Amino acid sequence: MKQKLLIFTNIFLFITFISSVTSALIYRFIPGPLQGSEVLGSIHGFSGLSFSLLATIHIVLNWNWIKAKIFKVKRP
Secondary structure: OHHHHHHHHHHHHHHHHHHHHHHHHHHHOOOOOOOOOOOHHHHHHHHHHHHHHHHHHHHHHHHHHHHHHHHOOOOO
16 A cells, blocks of 8 residues: 555656646746746646645655665664
């Protein structure tokens, strides 16, 4: 169950990251009708919030690995 949740989380984490970066780049740097548009600002805000939530879930699901590798704490 945890592995399936991690797969789902990682896929959507990637999608929201790409969406956030792409919308920010188009909003700021690509000339055209979408530059500075409210729609892109909303997409960027939603994808950024979604990314933050999914990143938190990702960290929680991988906390034992993080403790073992980063903090050198062994599992009981």
